[in-house]
Amino acid sequence: MPETDPVEISFAAALAAARDELSGQMEAGREAEILLSHAAGISRSQLLAYPERLLTLEQHGVFRTLLGRRRNGEPVAYLTGCREFWSLPLKVTPATLVPRAETETLVEQALILLPPGDELEILDLGTGCGAIALAIAGERSHCRVTGSDVCEDALRVARENQDRLALENIGWTQGSWYQAVAQCKFDLIVSNPPYVADGDPHLAQGDLPHEPALALASGKDGLNAIREIIDGAPSHLNKSGWLLLEHGFDQQKSVLELLIAAGFDKVCGHKDLAGIPRVVAGHIQPNCQG
Ligand SMILES: C[S@@+](CC[C@H](N)C(=O)[O-])C[C@H]1O[C@@H](n2cnc3c(N)ncnc32)[C@H](O)[C@@H]1O
Known part of the structure; x- marks a missing residue:
């Protein structure tokens, strides 16, 4: 027929x-x-x-x-191969986390710290399909954005998204957290790292079993990646640089304490559109820089 x-x-x-x-x-x-x-x-x-x-x-x-x-249980975004984030149509695959609406809070806070016209260097650690990096690069054409991930398959998707969106002010690099950027320094480091506790029952529910474990779970209390990113940030931030992190619904207090212990000042937390504590920001003090 x-x-x-x-x-x-x-x-x-x-x-x-x-x-x-x-x-x-x-x-x-x-x-x-x-x-x-x-x-x-x-x-x-x-x-x-x-x-x-x-x-x-x-x-x-x-x-x-x-x-x-x-x-x-396969996520709709994997079935269609596409998810919208920050009004950008992004390719996603099972190698990448499906970008979440709450992560737009991180982008909003990043843009507040990036005055239009300033030529600043930004790093997106654990970029996945490139959602955060692409959103920031699209809004701040004078800035140079670097997206990094340990997963080469995810970076391949990020590069495809960049090509389709024709954004030139982004580069990609592969490696574990700061190993991917060696001696480089940035004015703003952003990350939505894995932050679910190993063995959390949510990992076995809903769409999560189909998403990469690497993108979701991070140690006994879910804070391993966040600790590593905070510890390494002072050596990779320029003078007066900022670190912005997404975290789990019950982790804000712990993450703020980690930032303070690492010598950040002006630390503050932000809620997402659902009113859930979701993002923290910290400013590097000159005497704490590596
Ligand atoms: C929660 S996902 C975030 C993806 C994307 N930034 C977003 O917001 O949709 C975390 C990302 O961190 C990456 N990742 C996990 N461990 C890593 C490591 N040691 N170094 C670099 N990236 C890592 C994962 O591959 C995944 O892409």
Whole structure:
């Protein structure tokens, strides 16, 4: 049968059935729309504007496969290969964390510390698909952003995202935390590192089992990566530089204490849009620089 032959199921009927099938998911309706528009190769607005249109046999088959994978817990972003962050359409793969909306709080705080027009050096440690680095580079064209990650596959995705967005003020480097940037110094270091405690039951729930463990878990209390990043920051910050870190919902007090113990001043915490403590900032004191 030719690919374009329709089956007797309309967009509306396919969506209704999918909403039922995904009813265990918090956003079943939205997810069904994203997966159907992906399978049909049209936008979500087209999907909703023409509910009476019929799916082709091939589109219906692709949609059924995607629904089955979603029911098995695969994140929607891995199924479509795309997630929007800071209004940028980003490629994501199972080698990269799916960027979260709360991480936009980190970008907002970074932009407050980066006056437009200033030519500053920024480092994004653990860049994944490049979400934070690309968002900052897009907003601050005078700045030079370096994104680093230990995972070469993730960096490959970040580079692809950079090419598609045609942003020239970014470079990428591979290695574990500061090993990737050796003797380099920056005016702002940002990071959304792994911060879930090893063995936390959430790691086995929802979409998390499908995301890279390397991107999620970090030691007994979840703070191993944060400790390493804070400890190494004084040697990699320029005079009056800042460190900005995302952390878990119950970690703000501990991370602020770590910053103070490492000699940072002007330390402060910020909440995300859901009102959850999410980001800390610290300013390097001149006598603490390495
Ligand atoms: C929570 S994810 C954040 C990804 C991305 N920045 C974002 O916000 O969506 C943490 C990232 O840190 C990277 N990572 C884990 N251990 C690392 C290490 N030792 N050195 C550098 N990057 C590391 C992971 O590969 C992952 O991409």
